[in-house]
Amino acid sequence: MRIARVVTPLTAAVLAVAVAACAPAEDKAEQSGKTASAGECKVADLPLVKKGVLTIGTDSPAYDPWFNDNDPTNGKGFESAVAYAVAEQLGFAKDQVTWVTVPFNNSYKPGPKDFDFDINQISIDADREKAVDFSEGYYSAAQAVIVLKNSPAAKIKDLAELASFKIGAQTGTTSLTAVRDMIKPKSDPLVFQNTNNAKQAMLNGQVDAIVADLPTAFYISSVEIPDSTLLGQFQYDKGAAEQFGLLFEQGNKLLPCVNGAIDALKKDGRLANIEQKWLSDVVSVPTLK
Amino acid sequence: MSASTPDAGATTGAGWQPSARELARRRTRQQQHRRRVLIASVATVVVLGGLVAAVVLSPGWARVQATFLDPHHAKESLPAIAKGFWINVKMFLIAEPLILVAGLALALIRQARSAWLVPVRGLAVVYTDVVRGIPTLLLVFLFAFGMPALGLAGIPTSLFFWATVALVVSYSAYVAEVFRSGIESVHPSQLASAEALALSRAQTMRYVVVPQAVRRVVPPLLNDFVSLQKDTALAASVGVFEALFAAADYGNYKFNFTAYVVAAAFFIALTVPLARLCDALTRRMARRERAGAL
Numbered sequence: 001m002r003i004a005r006v007v008t009p010l011t012a013a014v015l016a017v018a019v020a021a022c023a024p025a026e027d028k029a030e031q032s033g034k035t036a037s038a039g040e041c042k043v044a045d046l047p048l049v050k051k052g053v054l055t056i057g058t059d060s061p062a063y064d065p066w067f068n069d070n071d072p073t074n075g076k077g078f079e080s081a082v083a084y085a086v087a088e089q090l091g092f093a094k095d096q097v098t099w100v101t102v103p104f105n106n107s108y109k110p111g112p113k114d115f116d117f118d119i120n121q122i123s124i125d126a127d128r129e130k131a132v133d134f135s136e137g138y139y140s141a142a143q144a145v146i147v148l149k150n151s152p153a154a155k156i157k158d159l160a161e162l163a164s165f166k167i168g169a170q171t172g173t174t175s176l177t178a179v180r181d182m183i184k185p186k187s188d189p190l191v192f193q194n195t196n197n198a199k200q201a202m203l204n205g206q207v208d209a210i211v212a213d214l215p216t217a218f219y220i221s222s223v224e225i226p227d228s229t230l231l232g233q234f235q236y237d238k239g240a241a242e243q244f245g246l247l248f249e250q251g252n253k254l255l256p257c258v259n260g261a262i263d264a265l266k267k268d269g270r271l272a273n274i275e276q277k278w279l280s281d282v283v284s285v286p287t288l289k
Numbered sequence: 290m291s292a293s294t295p296d297a298g299a300t301t302g303a304g305w306q307p308s309a310r311e312l313a314r315r316r317t318r319q320q321q322h323r324r325r326v327l328i329a330s331v332a333t334v335v336v337l338g339g340l341v342a343a344v345v346l347s348p349g350w351a352r353v354q355a356t357f358l359d360p361h362h363a364k365e366s367l368p369a370i371a372k373g374f375w376i377n378v379k380m381f382l383i384a385e386p387l388i389l390v391a392g393l394a395l396a397l398i399r400q401a402r403s404a405w406l407v408p409v410r411g412l413a414v415v416y417t418d419v420v421r422g423i424p425t426l427l428l429v430f431l432f433a434f435g436m437p438a439l440g441l442a443g444i445p446t447s448l449f450f451w452a453t454v455a456l457v458v459s460y461s462a463y464v465a466e467v468f469r470s471g472i473e474s475v476h477p478s479q480l481a482s483a484e485a486l487a488l489s490r491a492q493t494m495r496y497v498v499v500p501q502a503v504r505r506v507v508p509p510l511l512n513d514f515v516s517l518q519k520d521t522a523l524a525a526s527v528g529v530f531e532a533l534f535a536a537a538d539y540g541n542y543k544f545n546f547t548a549y550v551v552a553a554a555f556f557i558a559l560t561v562p563l564a565r566l567c568d569a570l571t572r573r574m575a576r577r578e579r580a581g582a583l
Contacts (some may be wrong), residue, residue: 105537108544110349110356131356131544171534172541190448191538192528197434201528204437206446 031248032133035263036256043091047253049116054092056083057102057115057247063195064219065278066121072099078215078278079119082138085270086246089261104172107247108132116254118247121213123174133250136262137243138271143178144217144285145231146202146210153208158289159183159234166190168198168207175211178236183211199224215279222281232288359547366539366548373535374555377521380453380531384521385514387457392464397499399465400472402490413465420462426523428455433527452524460517467509471502504574511567515560522556532556 049055058079061070068076075084075094087097100115107118108131117135124134145162147153153165162183168190169176179189190207192198195216201207202225212220214233221228235241246262248255265271307315344350398406398413420428432455437446445451475498483493525534532555536548 105541109546110352125542125544127542128544168528171538176538177542188530190528191530191534193526197528200434200438201448204434204446206437206448 030129030133031251031253031255032129032135033259034256035136035259037260041090041257041260046090046257049114050098052096054087054090054097055100055115056087056097057100057107057113057118058120059104060101061196063216064223065215073097076278078139078274079121081274081278082265082271083119085265085274086258086261089264090257113249116248116252117258120247121216121244122247124243124245131250133248133252133255134245135248135255135258137245138262138265139244139275139279140241141174141213141215141244142233142242143175143211143236144214144233145288146212146217146221146225146228147208147231148202148225149227149229151208154229154231156231162209162231165208166206167209167211168192168201169211170194170198173213174236174242175213178234179211182234182236195220195224202228214285218281218285230285232286234288357546357550359545362539362543362545362547363551365543366536366551369535369539370532370548370552370555373530374532374552376449376524376529376531377518377556378559380449380456380521380524380529381514381518384453384456384460384517388460388464388517389510391457391461393468393499393503395461395465396468396472397494399469400494417462417465420458421466423459425456425459425520426526428459429523429527431455432458433524433529448527448529449524452527452529456517456520456523460513460520463513464510467506467513468502471506472498474505475501507574508567508571511563511570515563515567518560518563519556 043052056072058067058072062072062077062080063070064077066077066079068074068080072080072083075081084094084097087094102115102118102120104120104122107113107120107122108128110131121141122128122134123141124137128134145159153162156162156165159182163185165185166187167179167183167185169179169192171191171193176189176191179185190201192201195212198207198210198212199220202210209231210217210220217230217233221230246258248258262271395413395417398409399417401410429452433448433451436444436451436454479497479501480493483497488496522531522533524531525537528534530538532552533549536552539548540546
C-alpha cells in the first residue's frame with residue numbers, strides 16, 4: 001500500500017513525459033514561393049498523402065462555376081478543370097486523382113492534412129501564410145455586387161451610394177473585408193455561412209445587395225436568383241490584385257512541384273484556355289467605381 | 290474541527306498541565322497533519338505539473354500556441370467578439386422570461402383536468418414531444434429561413450428575431466417538463482389538505498402546488514439557463530453576427546483559431562457566475578427544508 005501511494009503518481013508522471021516525448025517532431029520549412037522543375041518531380045518520388053494517388057480537397061457543396069453539378073470528379077467547372085490540368089502536368093492519370101470533402105474552415109486547422117492540396121477559391125494572404133502554404137495564384141479575382149432587379153439598390157451608380165443599403169457577404173472572404181473596408185455600409189453587413197444562405201436572405205428581403213467574387217456573383221445572378229442582376233464589378237486590392245491559390249499543409253514538399261506545374265500551364269496558355277472556357281461570361285460585367 | 294486544534298477546555302484553567310499522554314496525542318495529531326499536508330501538496334504538484342508538462346512539452350505546443358493562443362490575434366478579434374457577445378446577452382435576456390412564462394403555461398395546461406381543455410392538453414403534449422425531438426440547431430434554421438420565406442405581411446425578417454423565437458420554442462418545451470416534474474413532486478397530502486379547505490382546483494394550483502413546485506425546480510431551471518446562454522451561439526449558424534460567428538469569421542479570414550478561445554472566455558465569464566448562483570440557491574433551499582434539524 002505504501003508502495004502504491006508512491007508508484008501511482010510516479011507512473012502518471014512517467015506516462016506524461018513518455019507521451020510528450022514520443023509524439024513525432026515536425027519539419028515545417030516554408031515552401032510557398034518555391035518552384036521545382038519537372039525533372040525533379042517524378043510521381044514515384046512525390047510526397048503524397050496516399051501513395052500513387054493525388055488527393056485533392058474541396059468543400060461540399062462545390063458551387064458553379066468553379067465546379068459543376070457539385071461533383072469535382074467530372075473535370076467540369078473552372079477549379080475542377082484546373083485541378084485535373086495540374087494533376088496531368090504532374091504526371092497523374094485522371095483515375096489517379098481522388099477528391100476529399102474539406103469544409104473551408106477545416107482547411108487551415110493545425111496538424112497533418114488528409115489532402116495533398118485544397119482548391120476552394122482561397123485567396124492568398126500574408127496572415128494566412130502563417131498557418132498554411134499557398135501555391136502560385138491560378139486566378140485573379142474581382143468582386144461584384146448582386147442586387148434584385150426591382151430593388152432601389154439596382155438604381156445606384158457607384159460604390160459610395162451602396163453604403164446606405166443592407167449588404168451581405170460570406171464569412172471569411174475577401175468580399176466581406178471589401179464590404180467593411182471599401183464600401184463601409186452604415187449598418188453592419190450581414191454575414192453568411194455560405195452562398196445558399198446569402199441567396200435565401202436576399203429572397204427574404206434580409207439584404208439589399210450581396211458582394212461575392214465575380215464568377216460566383218455571376219452564377220448566382222444568372223442561375224440561382226433569376227430576378228437579380230449584377231450591378232457591376234470592382235477591384236478590392238490591398239496593394240496587389242487578389243489571387244486564388246492552392247492550399248497546402250505548411251511545409252509540404254509537394255508545393256514546389258505544383259508551382260512548376262502551374263507555371264507550365266500558364267506558359268503554354270492552357271490555364272488561360274480553361275479560364276476562357278469556364279469563366280468567359282464574366283468579362284462583360286461593367287466596372288463599378 | 291481540525292485534528293490539530295487542542296480541546297477548548299485544555300487551554301483554560303490555571304495550574305492544569307496536560308498529561309504526558311495528552312502531549313503524546315497532540316504530537317501524533319500534529320505529525321499526521323503535517324504528513325497529510327505534505328502528501329496533498331506533492332500529489333497536487335505532480336498531477337498538475339504532469340498535465341502542464343505533457344501539454345507544454347508536446348512537440349505541437351508551439352503550433353498550438355501560435356494557432357490558439359496568439360495575443361496579437363486575441364487583441365485584433367476582441368472588439369468584434371465583444372460586440373457580438375452583446376447580441377448573445379440580449380438574446381438570452383429576452384428569451385429567458387418568455388421561456389419561463391411559456392414553460393409554466395405548458396406545464397399547467399398539461400395538468401389541467403377540465404373537460405374543455407382536453408384539445409389544448411393534447412396540443413401541449415404533442416408540442417413538448419415534437420419540439421424536444423428536433424435538434425435546436427434545426428429549429429433555428431427552420432425559423433430563421435423558413436418564416437420570412439412565407440412572405441406574410443407584417444412578419445419580421447430579422448434573423449435575430451427568428452433565432453430568438455427558435456430558442457424560446459425549444460427551451461419552453463424542456464422547461465415545461467421541468468415544471469411538470471416539480472408539480473408532480475408535490476405530495477398528494479397537500480392536494481387533499483387544499484381540498485379539505487374547500488379551495489377550488491385553480492386556487493389549489495395557484496396557492497398550494499405551484500409555489501412549492503417552483504421552489505423545488507429552481508436548480509434544474511438554472512441549469513437549463515446556463516445551457517441556454519451557450520445555445521444562443523446557435524444563432525451563428527443562420528448568420529446572426531454574435532460572438533461565435535464573429536470569432537469564426539475572424540478565424541476564417543486570418544486562418545487562426547485564437548478568436549474561438551476569446552469567444553469561449555466570454556461565455557465562461559457569463560456561465561460560471563450563474564452556475565455558482567445555482568449552487569448557492571440549492572444550498573439555501575436545503576438549509577430551509579431541513580429547518581435547522583441538521
